[in-house]
Amino acid sequence: MSELIKVGMADLKLCPKDQGITTLGLGSCVGVALVDKITRQGGLAHVMLPDSTAIRNNTNVAKFADTGVAELVRQMEAVGAKRSRMVAKIAGGAQMFAFQNNSALVKVGERNVQAVKAKLREFGIPILAEDTGLNFGRTVEFFPATGDYVIKAVGKPVKTI
Amino acid sequence: MAEFNLDNVDNMYFDVLREIGNIGAGNAATSLAKMLSTKVDMKVPRVELLDFKEVGDAMGGAEQIMAGIYLAVDGDIHGSIMFLLEEKSAHVLVSKLMGGMSMGEHEGFDEMETSALKEIGNIITGAYLNSLSELTKLTIVESIPDLTIDMAGAILSVPAVEFGMVGDKLLMIQTSFTDDVDLNGYFILVPDVPSYGKLLKALGVMQ
Numbered sequence: 001m002s003e004l005i006k007v008g009m010a011d012l013k014l015c016p017k018d019q020g021i022t023t024l025g026l027g028s029c030v031g032v033a034l035v036d037k038i039t040r041q042g043g044l045a046h047v048m049l050p051d052s053t054a055i056r057n058n059t060n061v062a063k064f065a066d067t068g069v070a071e072l073v074r075q076m077e078a079v080g081a082k083r084s085r086m087v088a089k090i091a092g093g094a095q096m097f098a099f100q101n102n103s104a105l106v107k108v109g110e111r112n113v114q115a116v117k118a119k120l121r122e123f124g125i126p127i128l129a130e131d132t133g134l135n136f137g138r139t140v141e142f143f144p145a146t147g148d149y150v151i152k153a154v155g156k157p158v159k160t161i
Numbered sequence: 162m163a164e165f166n167l168d169n170v171d172n173m174y175f176d177v178l179r180e181i182g183n184i185g186a187g188n189a190a191t192s193l194a195k196m197l198s199t200k201v202d203m204k205v206p207r208v209e210l211l212d213f214k215e216v217g218d219a220m221g222g223a224e225q226i227m228a229g230i231y232l233a234v235d236g237d238i239h240g241s242i243m244f245l246l247e248e249k250s251a252h253v254l255v256s257k258l259m260g261g262m263s264m265g266e267h268e269g270f271d272e273m274e275t276s277a278l279k280e281i282g283n284i285i286t287g288a289y290l291n292s293l294s295e296l297t298k299l300t301i302v303e304s305i306p307d308l309t310i311d312m313a314g315a316i317l318s319v320p321a322v323e324f325g326m327v328g329d330k331l332l333m334i335q336t337s338f339t340d341d342v343d344l345n346g347y348f349i350l351v352p353d354v355p356s357y358g359k360l361l362k363a364l365g366v367m368q
Contacts, residue, residue, distance in 0.1 A: 008212075008213060008214030008215070008216070008217060009213040009214060009216050009217060009314070009317075009318065009321060010213040010214070010321075010325065010329065011213070011214050024217050024222070024223035024224050024312070024314050025217060025223035025224055025311075025312035025313060025314015025315045025316075025317070025318070026314070026315060026318070027311075027312075027314065027315035027316060027317070027318030027319060028318050028319065028322055029318050029321075029322075048213070048318065048321060048322050048325050049322060049325050049326070055325075055326055059329070060213075060329050063213070063325055063329070094315065096229075096309050096311065096315060096316060096318065096319050097229075097231045097307045097309055097319060098307055108322055135309075136311055136315070137311040137312040137314065137315020137316070137318075138315070139223070139224055139312065139314075154226060154310075154311055154312060155269065
């Protein structure tokens, strides 16, 4: 197996069907994996905030759930994928600390998940599986060829959804 | 007053931050030394402004297991402060604090070790914030600490989200303490946007 393509925080990348793509240590951020069911073209976005319109500094589209999902879909379409054939798997959106003082950030993980779901629904992209919420970090690996979304967490068995 | 933006901070601001980091971490080392009744040396801290994409690699990889201690900051400035400690360093400190009562090498932290870690975080961040408060003459109050042990990337997503509200970079102060062993810790102070202005004004960096 060749090395996995790495997606950073507030970042997104495409993944050809014969490769794998990963993002490490998702906390309240959400990892959105998309694949075209026919061409098996894949892609992964690591989004950290729910709403690009709520913030003035929003030049990095990959940072937000709404613009991040839209950009990933656009880039996949640019290499021949079709929106109508895309399916999604999502992971992350944890609440890492019990309290978080900044009111704008309360339950940001949960809101990230909701925002990603809303955007996918808008595009008519079904969510096949998810591993979201709770209070721990996740590393994810996505393999477009099989659609396997592998989730690793500290002290927990590896899970494939 | 121009709105503060981390994406174009200048060298002067960096120097000021390094100095705060220096004094703050120095105080923290002194407190640690008192608490452990040993000598604790400190290296000159590194101040780094990281792109979100690089955040994961900053602490020996996004999957490096860390203890993250998180406190809300209130008073004249608002925001939060986080102190991160490598898991190994956390184990060393806890077992020292508990006078060998800890079970030593084992996975994770039990309840007593967890509360010892919170205390360590409290003392270290308290010393750091005290210096900042003295330098700026601003009143800074910290909340009760909260602790999470997880992957660095996941813990860092919390301050990253706060930084994400104002820019695309995260500001971090790395501090190494040396006891018998090297202890690596990281401070991340996240003031909200109006507080940045207040801090810089109080430090004389900004008019």
